[in-house]
Amino acid sequence: MKILKVKNGTSYLLKRLGERGLTKTSNQKKFVPFKYKKTIVVESSENFESMKKDVQSAGESFIDIMKQADSKVQIKVEFNNKQKMNQLLNKYF
Structure with a gap:
């Protein structure tokens, strides 16, 4: 399992999760x-x-x-x- 490094707090983590499609936004592409x-x-x-x-x-x-x-x-x-x-x-x- 890969551990994410925290650079700029939660904004960085949310960006990384968004890149992987793991956010809770409504415009998310569904698998x-x-x-x-x-x-x-x-x-x-x-x-x-x-x-x-x-x-x-x-x-x-x-x-x-x-x-x-x-x-x-x-x-x-x-x-x-x-x-x-x-x-x-x-x-x-």
């Missing part, structure tokens, strides 16, 4: 969770690396490596756009 989620087991590392690049370049998407076995990788993919998710999943599976 919107991804609407579409899939958990996939990928057996070859070639598919995994190319899929990872495509997911990262898709925008408004998230990829998380959950488990790694000898030759299998379990990943969690999240998107806000169902069409992009289906295109990528159909491309690789």
Whole structure:
């Protein structure tokens, strides 16, 4: 856990919290969770690396490596756009 250093009292702390989106102001951007989620087991590392690049370049998407076995990788993919998710999943599976 990172400890914040106090420079100018509370104004500095409020500024840092605002940068992280932790303030109680009404104009705060709310974190919107991804609407579409899939958990996939990928057996070859070639598919995994190319899929990872495509997911990262898709925008408004998230990829998380959950488990790694000898030759299998379990990943969690999240998107806000169902069409992009289906295109990528159909491309690789």
